[in-house]
Every structure is written in structure tokens, then in C-alpha cells.
Amino acid sequence: MNAEIAELTATMRGRGEWEHRRFFPPGPKLAICLSGGDGTLAGLSETELIEVAAAARRQTAWAQARELAAIAELTRRRTRDERDDHPDYRVLSAHESVVEEVAAALTLTSESAATQVHLAERLHTDLPETRRALEAGLLDLPRARAISDLTDHLPEDVTASVEEAVIEQASEQTTGQLRRRLRRVVQRLAPEQVERRKREAIAGRRLEVWETQDGTADLALCDLAATDAHAIHNKITAIAHSLRQDGDVRSLDQIRADLAQQLLRGTPLPEAARAVFTEQVEPIAPPATSPPSLTATAAVSAEGAPTASVPLECRDTADVLADVIGARLAQVTEYARKQGRLDGLDARLRHSVRELQDQVAAARDAHCEAADHRHTGYRPPAAMRKVIEARHPVCVFPSCNRRSDRCDLDHTSPWSQDGQGRTCPCNLAPLCRRHHRSKQSPRWALYQPWSGLLIWVTPAGTWHIVRPERRRE
Known part of the structure; x- marks a missing residue:
């Protein structure tokens, strides 16, 4: 990398920084050219500034192509490894599991992650020319997505014909122009499919x-x-x-x-x-009351959404423990990377979380006993549900925003009559039905070492920490 920087620096001497590089292809060398703070732009002409912006757009497309390629490869491996027997409806399929990992890793909703996975699969199966154009920076992601959307569910030969008809001019068209061109071509080549898709869309009106x-x-x-x-x-x-x-x-x-x-x-x-x-439009009045304090008791708003916070001392313990666990898992990951042993990292992460959980088990049990909030039955009482919903107003999956009052109240450790999987805030958390299935899927793991502190470990060996008082954004 240092040799490349030296070569590029020598090339730039005696000429304008962006001279002869208006169509510089995206990749590592262009990344070097684009590096540096805002000060590197001060000496450029306005023409060169436009060229820098265009080059950055090409580099972005290249990076997005790499992101989609990685997702497509992960999907291919998981699908290949999935057994050919009837899947258990209580767990996720290989494809669904990849969607949830992508959602957590890229901070996307499940719907957005599913769209991203689908696009990755299509670019690496049905739309090879579109993929190559994205990698070369000739198309940006919105235009690649437009080609994918408007050729979805078409016969393979029709998809290839549509792609061939539009790809050459796509780089010179806006997304709107490209979509209009795509509609005309698809209407001409596959009118029956267009009509069928229209009927299916209307059937899904909502x-x-x-x-x-x-x-x-x-x-x-x-x-x-x-x-x-x-x-x-x-x-x-x-x-x-x-x-x-x-x-x-x-x-x-x-x-x-x-x-x-x-x-x-x-x-x-x-x-x-x-x-x-x-009718007259009334002015909006300011709030009559101040926000609830950290020590407020559980309450429910007019819309049914929890509004209270958990006690300050509980939140402090959870925060400290979250930092300790995060540092420990980072060490485990870095050691595995140095040893070249990233395969199976998820098992080592799960082992580390269990060890740390065992170390704080006595303190957690003492806190639970002092609070006296255990319940002997399987279903938590209404007051306990309100406390947990106040602590986590949404599903505790990292990228989910489903309100907790519309979620399952899940026992993090499975409930048992001997008290190992207790019914209390230390072992309960809201999970929407989809992410409840994620938790139960092979190689997924969810831990709650302290009340309200959730640790997810995914099959790919990534972890996500969800703290108490997570608010809807």
C-alpha cells in the first residue's frame, strides 16, 4: 500500500491533482486518491471538485457491490449447508437467518435487510451485467435496484433480454428515466407477466x-x-x-x-x-409536564406505550457489565483473527458470554431476591409486563422497532418449574414473533446476564449488546 501511495504521489507532481483521472476506475487506488480531509480540496478548481464528487460516487458503487457480493456468498453457503428435510416452523430457514444477521450487522430493519439480500442474490444469479456495471462504478445502487425490481419474477430469458436492452444507456439516465425505459421494454417483451404482476399487486392493496x-x-x-x-x-x-x-x-x-x-x-x-x-387549526401547546425521571415507576401513555424508566442503580450495573462483556468479546474476536481461527468463532463467543454470566450470577440472584419480583407461574402478571415494556419499549433485537406491547414476552432461559428459567424481569424480554424464531434457530444465542442487558451472538460470529431503556427512534 505504501508503494502505491508513493507511485500516485509521484504521478501527481507537476500536474493538477485530478488531471487525466476523470474516469479513474473505482477500487483501492481511487480510494487513495480520495483520501484526506477537506483541506485537500481547497486547491482544486471547480471542475476538479465536480470530478472528485463523480469519482466518490463511482467508489461508493464499487464498495456497495462488494457489500452485496459478501451477502450473496454468505447466502450461498448457508443455503448449501441447509438440510433438505422439512424445516421446523419454530426456527428460521437459512435464508431468513441470513436476513436477520444482515439486519443486525448493518443496522437495518428486517424488511430492508430482506430487500438487500434479495438484491444481492439477483445480481449474482440473474443480472450479471448489472453487477459488473455496479462494480465498475457505471451504475449506482438505486439504478441497479431499479433493474432488479422491474425484472423480478420474469422468465430467465426475458430478464436477460431486458437487461441487455437497458444496460448500455443506464449509466446516462436518472433513476426515473431508467424505470420508464424498463417499463416500456418489459411491457413489449412480457405483457402477460406485466398484467399478472399488476393483478397480484392490487390483490395486496392495503x-x-x-x-x-x-x-x-x-x-x-x-x-x-x-x-x-x-x-x-x-x-x-x-x-x-x-x-x-x-x-x-x-x-x-x-x-x-x-x-x-x-x-x-x-x-x-x-x-x-x-x-x-x-374548522380552525389550533396552535400546538407545549408539553405540560417535564420528562419522567430515571427513577419513575412504570406507566402507560394514552396510546398504550410504556413511558417510564428503570431504576438508576440497575441501569448503571447493566452499563458497566455491558462494557466489560463488550471488551471481552472484542478480545476473543481479535485473538481468533490473529490465530486464523475465525471459523467457529460464534461457539467461542457463546462460551465467553456464559462464563461472564456465571461470574455475575450470584449478584444477579441477590438483586432479584432483594427486589422480590419473581413469579411462580409461566405467564408474567400484568404489572411485571409493564415494567419490562418500560425497560424495553421495543423488541430487543438490535434493529427491530416493533413495540414491546405487540411482542411475545420471552423467557431468555427457557422456563422450568425448578426455577432455572425463572419468570421475572431478570429473565424476560420482549421479542417480536420473527425474532423469537431467530433466537430459537441453530447457532443463534441470546443471553441476559443482568436484568435488561441482552447479548446476541449470531451464527457468523458477531455479537450485539442491547441495553435497558432502548427507545424507539
Whole structure:
């Protein structure tokens, strides 16, 4: 690497830094050229700055191609190793297991990780030219994804023909232009499949709601027939224009949104229009109370979501222990790397966590006895569930955001009547149904060495620490 840097430095002497490198191919050498802080850009011309931006985009595409290649190889190995018998519905398949590992490692939701795994598989099976274009920096990831999306579920020969028809010009088109080109080509080559996909999409029509970063929420009707969607939009728009002409000072978007709310709440159309015209928007009042303290007791908000925190002393113990475990697992990983023994690392990590868990078992049991929060039965009482939901407002899988009141309350160590797998906050955590299956899958492991402190170990030998009081983002 030092020789490469010296060679590039010698090449740059006596000329503009980016001269003759406008189309420098992505890879390690381009990474060296792009290295350095903002100060390295100060002496460049505006033309060169644009070339640096374009080069960085090519390098990004190359790096993303490497990411997808690694995911595809992991998927290939796991699928190859999976036995050909009937899978147990209580555990994840090899493909699902890879999805959850990718989600945890890349901090993605399960849905986003599944999309990433699917794209990786397609680029390394059905779309070789698209993969090569991404590796060469000729395409960015959104355009590669567009080609994958619009050729999905098409016959193999049709997919190859579509890719051949669009790949040459794809690097010169925006994502929108490429999608329009893809639709025209697919419509010409496979009209039956296009119609079938349309029918399947309409069959999956749905109403969705999700929260935004501003504390509001979006509501959407998805996958309606295009004619129906346009008819609904045109009807509401026509009424909104009428209200504007009658003197409503709000924007057209605001009127449409308010009118849609009234109609969806069941207000008949004439009354809905009158209500929208006469309603006044109240200013947003500041919160009346301060945020709960660290020592607040468990409570439930108006929406049913836990709002309280766990005691400060419990959180401090969990944080200290989390740091110790993280340092120990990092040492185990580094030692295995130096010894060239990364295969089977997951088993060594699990062994290390169990050792550390045994070392704090007496202190944890004493804390549990002092708190007197054990329960003799399998199902935790409602008060205990509220405490745990307050401690972990969402599923304890690292990248999951499903609310804990919609999750299973799982015994980290399986429940048993002899008390080994106790029903108490020290051994319970919320897991959505999918990640409950992840925990039960071969080579996955979940530990709770201290109340609210969760340690995941994945089959690939990575670990993830989830601390108490994890909040929805």
C-alpha cells in the first residue's frame, strides 16, 4: 500500500491533482486518491471538485457491490449447508437467518435487510451485467435496484433480454428515466407477466400508517388500481378547488388532507366539505409536564406505550457489565483473527458470554431476591409486563422497532418449574414473533446476564449488546 501511495504521489507532481483521472476506475487506488480531509480540496478548481464528487460516487458503487457480493456468498453457503428435510416452523430457514444477521450487522430493519439480500442474490444469479456495471462504478445502487425490481419474477430469458436492452444507456439516465425505459421494454417483451404482476399487486392493496420524524404520522392507501387512485385524488382535488374559490386561505394540499380525514372518519361529503371550510387549526401547546425521571415507576401513555424508566442503580450495573462483556468479546474476536481461527468463532463467543454470566450470577440472584419480583407461574402478571415494556419499549433485537406491547414476552432461559428459567424481569424480554424464531434457530444465542442487558451472538460470529431503556427512534 505504501508503494502505491508513493507511485500516485509521484504521478501527481507537476500536474493538477485530478488531471487525466476523470474516469479513474473505482477500487483501492481511487480510494487513495480520495483520501484526506477537506483541506485537500481547497486547491482544486471547480471542475476538479465536480470530478472528485463523480469519482466518490463511482467508489461508493464499487464498495456497495462488494457489500452485496459478501451477502450473496454468505447466502450461498448457508443455503448449501441447509438440510433438505422439512424445516421446523419454530426456527428460521437459512435464508431468513441470513436476513436477520444482515439486519443486525448493518443496522437495518428486517424488511430492508430482506430487500438487500434479495438484491444481492439477483445480481449474482440473474443480472450479471448489472453487477459488473455496479462494480465498475457505471451504475449506482438505486439504478441497479431499479433493474432488479422491474425484472423480478420474469422468465430467465426475458430478464436477460431486458437487461441487455437497458444496460448500455443506464449509466446516462436518472433513476426515473431508467424505470420508464424498463417499463416500456418489459411491457413489449412480457405483457402477460406485466398484467399478472399488476393483478397480484392490487390483490395486496392495503392501508398503511407510520410515524414521521416530526412526531406526526402518514396514512396511505397502497397498491390500488391506478384508475381508482386517480379517481379518488381527482374527486378530492375538485372539492378542494371549490373551497379555495369560496375563500379558504389554506393551501390545496392542506385542504385535501383535511377533507380526506373527514371522509375517512365517516362524515358524509356535503357535511365534510362544510366542516373543512369552517374548522380552525389550533396552535400546538407545549408539553405540560417535564420528562419522567430515571427513577419513575412504570406507566402507560394514552396510546398504550410504556413511558417510564428503570431504576438508576440497575441501569448503571447493566452499563458497566455491558462494557466489560463488550471488551471481552472484542478480545476473543481479535485473538481468533490473529490465530486464523475465525471459523467457529460464534461457539467461542457463546462460551465467553456464559462464563461472564456465571461470574455475575450470584449478584444477579441477590438483586432479584432483594427486589422480590419473581413469579411462580409461566405467564408474567400484568404489572411485571409493564415494567419490562418500560425497560424495553421495543423488541430487543438490535434493529427491530416493533413495540414491546405487540411482542411475545420471552423467557431468555427457557422456563422450568425448578426455577432455572425463572419468570421475572431478570429473565424476560420482549421479542417480536420473527425474532423469537431467530433466537430459537441453530447457532443463534441470546443471553441476559443482568436484568435488561441482552447479548446476541449470531451464527457468523458477531455479537450485539442491547441495553435497558432502548427507545424507539
